[in-house]
Amino acid sequence: MSVSVQKPYQLTQSQKMMVFILSMSLYGLSNMFTELIPSIQLGFIELSVEYFAFIPLTLCILFHPFYAAVGASLGEIIFGELMLGQFGGIGEVEKFITFSLGMFIAGILVRNPLNRKQVTIAVMAGLLVYHLLGAIVDIGKVWIGVDEFEAVSGLAESIVIVEGVALLNDLLFSGILFALLPTLYLVPRLYGKIEPLLGMKPRNNKVHYSLGQIITPKLVVIAVVLASIAILSEFLSETEWAFGEWEPEFLETIGNWFIWVPISLAALVTIVVLVVIRSRSKMNTKELKNVG
Template identity: 40%
Template sequence: MMVFILVMSLHGLQSMITELLPEFSVGGLGVSIGPFWFVAMSVVLLFRSFWACLAIPVGGIVFGEILIGDFSALGAVEGLLVITASWFFAMSLITDPTDPKQIAGVGLLAKAMEETAAWFIDVGKFYIGVEELEAISWLPATVWATEGVGALIQIVVAGIVFGAIPTLFLYPRLRGKIEPLLGMRSVEGRDGSTVTSSSLKRLVAWVAILPLAFGAEALSETSGGIITFTPEFVETYGQTFLFVPIVVAAVIAFGLVAYRQRKVEGTGA
């Protein structure tokens, strides 16, 4: 639970900070800088648990949707399923948690899997007519290239530039320092092949989840979110309202670390 709360709040914090940064255009495609994926890559892969993976999308939902007043239950399902499954599979490939290159590579793979899944889902919505995407009217197949280029740019920008590269420097500085604050030991490596039977099962689960994520996303476009919370605080109060989830996430994250550190020191653990 401590790991879940820490990852959720840290991911929510950096996600909202990047919301304050402007988008830029590459070849006419809008590209957002964030989230700063090196935070998730570095912290989640320190603990390598299912709950750490689940905390990534939950952090985005709580701090990036609910607290800013723009939440749709069905709309949140895609990220909840795809992001969790992508990270859960990727982390199963780690054999040496002391190797920053392996950690960065696994983090990049998780981001690439997420963007690839989103690419298929977005194109699928175009073909069933629930969303209009950029495509040449007489050649609908161009939507594959348009959306694919967007996914590739996000992999490069978020997965490499603001993901794998900073992780190479941040991860080794966090390993062995964050875990004791939560009263935990660093995860050890393992012998054997990178791909195991457990990894294959997780990959099969990732593939099986895609239709579920697509169905939920398509329903959210046609029937609404079923459960919605849309007071739209940012539209009402302006961009400065983004500091509310930023402050809340920061208080939770750093308050949790301080609390656990005092408790661990008090018990002599």
């Protein structure tokens, strides 16, 4: 009696690259649209659309967490920072690492994409990692003294209250409205339908892993090292060692209409990727028919 061994979910290098580019272009495009949405100020609380994180979250859960997470972070830097002339130099390393880490953790925590409870816990855990690391960085900069901010005059500890409120605001407003709810809607509906378009098989939702198998000591060590690098880079960005900042002067003379240039480029990249995916899907279908 032979026992079949379930192979782990794997993608080819071309498929990984396709997921990477798709995540980069889609999230980069969405990130630029958030620049056009005005924020609402309620006292000292600012309600704003920070991101459409459901895009990388959905791709991380359905496909490859690493390539989708890194692709989204790079897309934000290229289309949402560099092309808009808002690149913060070494300070961008912190957001790149923390956002990628949060999206990656959310992706690996989901063993069954059809399990809404798993998806909910994974999404909120990933967002908590991202926002909590950002809050720790901001608090640390004030306490160490590389940044000046005192919500209460003469009381630097007040930054904890301000960052705590901002953390809850990000999780409960942007996190639920623009990350959790759309992801809960999209993942079950796209699972098993979008993968064939990229010439891939859906993740096996019948293979179950314990959290101990997913969150390994190696992963924890890597996460701590990356978080430390992110914190250090943000600290350096507030000192004389900061470098790499880029804010071209010609954008002030051109005007706000320039934002449509990177939006058009990101949309073009997205369309090209979707066309390539569609053509590959048709080729795979023809090959299967010929073999049959």
